Amino acid sequence: xxxxxPPKSVVINAKEISIPTGLFINNEFVKALxxxxxxxxxxxxxxxxxxxxxxxxxxxxxAVKAARKAFDGxxxxxxxxxxxxxxxxxxxxMEKNRDEMLAVEMVDSGKPLNQASxxxxxxxxxxxxxxASWADKVYGRTAATxxxxxxxxxREPIGVCGQIIPWNFPLMMFVWKIAPALATGNTIVxxxxxxxxxxxxxxxxxxxxxxFPAGTVNLVSGFGPTVGAAIANHMDIDKVAFTGSTATGxxxxxxxxxSNLKKVTLELGGKSPNIVFPDADxxxxxxxxxxxxxxHAGQVCHAGTRIYVHEDIYDAFLAAFTKKMASIxxxxxxxxxxxxxxxxxxSQYDKILGYIDIGKKEGATLxxxxxxxxxxxxxxIEPTIFTxxxxxxxxxxxxxxxxxxxxxxxxxxxxxxxxxxxxxYGLAAGVHTNDYQRALRxxxxxxxxxxxxxxxxxxHWSMPFGGYKESGIGRELGGEAxxxxxxxxxxxxxxxxxxx
Ligand code: NAD
Numbered sequence: 001x002x003x004x005x006p007p008k009s010v011v012i013n014a015k016e017i018s019i020p021t022g023l024f025i026n027n028e029f030v031k032a033l034x035x036x037x038x039x040x041x042x043x044x045x046x047x048x049x050x051x052x053x054x055x056x057x058x059x060x061x062x063a064v065k066a067a068r069k070a071f072d073g074x075x076x077x078x079x080x081x082x083x084x085x086x087x088x089x090x091x092x093x094m095e096k097n098r099d100e101m102l103a104v105e106m107v108d109s110g111k112p113l114n115q116a117s118x119x120x121x122x123x124x125x126x127x128x129x130x131x132a133s134w135a136d137k138v139y140g141r142t143a144a145t146x147x148x149x150x151x152x153x154x155r156e157p158i159g160v161c162g163q164i165i166p167w168n169f170p171l172m173m174f175v176w177k178i179a180p181a182l183a184t185g186n187t188i189v190x191x192x193x194x195x196x197x198x199x200x201x202x203x204x205x206x207x208x209x210x211x212f213p214a215g216t217v218n219l220v221s222g223f224g225p226t227v228g229a230a231i232a233n234h235m236d237i238d239k240v241a242f243t244g245s246t247a248t249g250x251x252x253x254x255x256x257x258x259s260n261l262k263k264v265t266l267e268l269g270g271k272s273p274n275i276v277f278p279d280a281d282x283x284x285x286x287x288x289x290x291x292x293x294x295x296h297a298g299q300v301c302h303a304g305t306r307i308y309v310h311e312d313i314y315d316a317f318l319a320a321f322t323k324k325m326a327s328i329x330x331x332x333x334x335x336x337x338x339x340x341x342x343x344x345x346x347s348q349y350d351k352i353l354g355y356i357d358i359g360k361k362e363g364a365t366l367x368x369x370x371x372x373x374x375x376x377x378x379x380x381i382e383p384t385i386f387t388x389x390x391x392x393x394x395x396x397x398x399x400x401x402x403x404x405x406x407x408x409x410x411x412x413x414x415x416x417x418x419x420x421x422x423x424x425y426g427l428a429a430g431v432h433t434n435d436y437q438r439a440l441r442x443x444x445x446x447x448x449x450x451x452x453x454x455x456x457x458x459x460h461w462s463m464p465f466g467g468y469k470e471s472g473i474g475r476e477l478g479g480e481a482x483x484x485x486x487x488x489x490x491x492x493x494x495x496x497x498x499x500x
Contacts, residue, residue, distance in 0.1 A: 002030035002062065003304055008050045012103040013334045019104065021052040023059055023221060024204035025065040038222075040197060041112035043342040044333045046377040052197060055220035057230035060189065063218035064236050067187040069083035076157050076185045080136035083183060087132035087487030089443045090203075090211040091125045101202060108198040109203045110378070111296055112338040114327070124175040127461040127477070131179035138184055138482055148497035150249050154396065155486040157185035158263060159238030164224075164252070165200075167193035167344050168299045168401075174200050178217060178243055180481040189237065191218045192226055193244075195220040201355035218220040224248065233259045241484065243267040243301075245399075246425075246470050251471075265474030265484045267301070268467055269399040270427030272448065273420035274304035274456055275410075278312040280432035284454065286320045289405075290455035291477035292430065294328055294383055297340050298403040298468045299348070299358040301471075306396060306454045307407045308416050321407070322368050325383040330373050342378040343402060349379035358393040359386050364406070413438065423445045426489030427467025430456045449475070 007029070021027030021037075036054040041047065055063075086200035094101055098121065106116050132394050142151040161181050165173035167406030168194065181188055200219055220227050228248075232240055232255035234420050237261055242252045245266040256262045274292050276285045292304030309317045332341045343349040348371070356370045369382030384404040397405050410416040420429055430452035431442045443451040449466045452458060459465055464478035474484050 002033060005031045008276065010050050010075065012107050015103065015154040017100050017103060018203055019050060019198055020031075020201045021050065021467075022100050023055050023218070024201070025054050025059070025063045026218070027208045029204070032222075033275050037106075038194065040105045041345065043344050044107070044376060044378040046346070046379065049107060049198075052201070052221055055222040055227045055274070057226060059220050060227055060230040062222050063189045064160055066215035066218050067189050068211055068236060069158055070156070071187040071204065073213075073215075075213060075216055076159075080138070080183075080185075083185065084132040084135040085183060086210055086212055087128050087135070087179060090206055090212075091128040091132070093206040094121070094125050094128070094385075097206065100173070101199070104202050105199045106333045108170050108196045109167065109296075110333060110341040112333045113336050113342045114338065114413070115296060116355070120171050121167060123459075123461065126170050126212075127175045128179050130461045131183040134180070134479065134482060135183040138486060140488070146493070146497065148327075148495050150169070150493040152496050154491065155184075155482075156489055158485060158487050159186060160236065161186045161188050162234065162237040162240040162262070163188055163483065164228050164231060164240065164242045164244065165189045165192055166300070168296060169339070170196035171198040171203070173243055174203055176476050180476075181485045183219055183375055184482055184485045186239075187215060188337075189231060190217065190218065191231055191264065192221055194221075194223050203422065210300055223452075225343075226257055227493040229255065232256060234258045235263075237262055239263040239265075239485075241265045245269055249472070250416045263484075264474075266309050266472045267465075267476060268427075268470065268472045270301045270303070270423075270425045270467070270471050271306060271312040271397065271399055271423045271430040272302050272308045272425070273308060273320050273423075274306065274430045274433065275416050275420060276309045276313065277431070277433040277435070277438065278310045278316055278453065279434045280314060281434070282316060282320060283442060286324055287434035288430070288432070288454070288456040289321060290324045290328070292313075293459050294325070294403055297343055297381070299344060299401050299409055300457065300493055302450060302457065304428075304430055305400065305405055306407055308410050309407060310335075310417060311409050311411055318367075318407060319486050322385060325368055325385060328383045330380050330382065331375055340380075340383065341401060344382045348401060349381065351379055352400055352404060355395055355398070355400045355402070355404060358394070359404075362393045362395065364389045364393060364395060367407075368490070369403070375376070391419065397423065413442070416446060417442065417445045421445075424470045427471035428452070
C-alpha cells in the first residue's frame with residue numbers, strides 16, 4: 001500500500017487554495033512508488049506553483065488493479081440510475097466549488113477569466129449532466145432471426161479504460177473522457193498532461209466526495225513516455241482514449257497493436273480552413289474568424305488557422321480582421337478585460353515563435369504581430385497574421401498551435417474547396433455565406449468532422465466531435481461517444497429448435 005500524499009496550499013489571485021499532490025488510486029491520494037515528484041508552472045508567470053507526485057509504470061499497474069477490481073466488483077453491473085446520480089452529484093460539487101475550480105483551471109492552463117468562466121467550467125458541468133442523462137438510455141435491440149430462437153443484443157461496458165489528455169483544456173478534456181465512460185459502467189486510469197495536472201487533481205477530490213466507489217476513477221500524473229506509454233502498452237487495459245498530437249496518436253495506435261489490441265479512439269490535430277464569401281455579413285465573419293483563431297491563444301485543435309477570403313472582399317475583410325486582431329488584449333488571466341492569455345509553456349512558446357520565423361523565411365508577408373509580449377515572465381505572443389501565403393508553405397500546412405493565422409485570396413467556389421481540403425487533417429472547417437444553397441453544397445464537400453456555417457469554434461456536448469483523415473478515430477460527445485465506451489454482445493436463446 002503506497003503512503004499517502006498530503007495536499008499543498010497554493011496562493012492563487014490572493015486566495016489560498018488546497019491542491020492534492022498525490023496520485024489518485026483507490027480513492028486515496030498516494031505518493032508515487034518511485035519517490036519522484038515534478039514541478040508545475042503557472043504559464044502566466046513562468047513561476048513554479050508546486051510540486052506533485054510523478055507516476056511511473058509501476059503506479060499505472062496499481063491503478064489498473066484498482067480499476068479492474070472496481071469494474072469486476074460491481075460498478076460494471078451497477079444501477080444506471082445510481083451512476084447518473086453520482087455524475088449529477090459531481091456536477092453539483094463543481095458548481096459549489098466554482099471559484100476554486102476556476103482559479104485552478106486558470107493557473108493550470110493559462111486561460112483568461114472570461115474564457116474559463118464562460119466556456120471551460122460551464123461546458124464541463126453541462127457535459128457531466130448530459131451523460132448522467134444517458135446512463136439509463138443505452139439500449140440493445142431484438143432481431144427476428146429463426147423461429148424457435150429469441151435473439152437480442154446488449155451493450156456492455158468495455159472494461160478498464162486508459163485515458164490520456166492534453167494540456168489545452170485540462171478540465172474539459174478530463175470531463176469529456178470520464179463522463180461517457182462512467183455513465184456506461186467503465187472504470188478509468190487517467191493520465192493528465194504534465195504541463196497541466198492540477199484541474200484533474202481537484203476533480204479527483206470531488207469524485208471521492210461525490211461518492212464514486214474506490215477504484216472507479218484513478219489518476220496517475222506524469223509524463224508521456226513513462227505513464228502514457230505504460231497505459232498504451234498495458235495488457236489489462238481494454239481501451240485507450242487519447243487526445244493530443246497526431247505524432248503521439250500514431251505511437252498509441254502502435255502500442256495498442258503490439259500489446260493486447262485494446263480499442264483505440266484518437267482525437268488529434270487540425271489545420272482547419274475558414275472560408276469567407278462576398279455575400280457574408282462582413283463584420284460577423286470577422287468576429288467569428290477572430291474567435292476561430294484567438295480563443296485560448298490559438299491552442300485549440302479545431303482553430304480556424306487558414307482563412308480563405310473571396311477576392312471581391314479580400315481588402316475589406318483584411319482591414320476589419322486586422323483591426324480586431326490588433327485590439328485583442330493580451331495580459332493577466334485574472335482580469336475580465338483580457339482576451340488572450342499566455343501559451344502553455346516555454347517549449348510551445350519557442351515552437352510558435354519558430355514558426356513565425358519560418359513564415360518570414362518562406363516569403364510570406366508578416367501583416368500583424370509576430371513578437372513576444374513581455375508580461376510578468378509569462379509566455380505571451382502577439383496575435384499574428386500572415387498574408388501572401390502559398391499552399392506548400394509550412395505555416396499553411398502544419399499545426400502551429402498558437403495565435404497565428406494565414407489568410408489567402410480565392411476566386412471560385414471549386415478552387416477554395418480544393419484549397420480547404422488540401423491537408424492531411426480533417427477536424428473542422430467553416431464557411432461564411434448567406435447563400436444557403438452554397439452553404440449546404442460546401443459543408444457537404446468539406447472533408448472534416450465538424451463544419452460551421454456563419455460561425456466558428458462552437459461545440460456542444462450533444463453534438464459529436466472528431467476527425468476525418470489524420471485528425472483522429474472515433475467520436476467524442478453526443479450519443480456517438482457511447483459507442484466508444486460500450487461493446488455489443490449478441491445473445492442467441494434457444495426456445496425449442498432441435499440440434500441440426
Ligand atoms: P502530446 O501529444 O505529446 O501530448 C498529449 C498527451 O500525450 C500528454 O498527456 C502527454 O504526456 C501524452 N504523451 C506524450 N507522449 C506519449 C507517449 N509516447 N505515449 C503515451 N502518451 C504520451 O502533445 P504535446 O507535446 O503536449 O504538444 C505537441 C503538439 O500537439 C502541439 O503543438 C499541438 O500541435 C498538438 N496538440 C494537440 C492537441 C489537440 O487537442 N488535438 C492538444 C495538445 C497538443
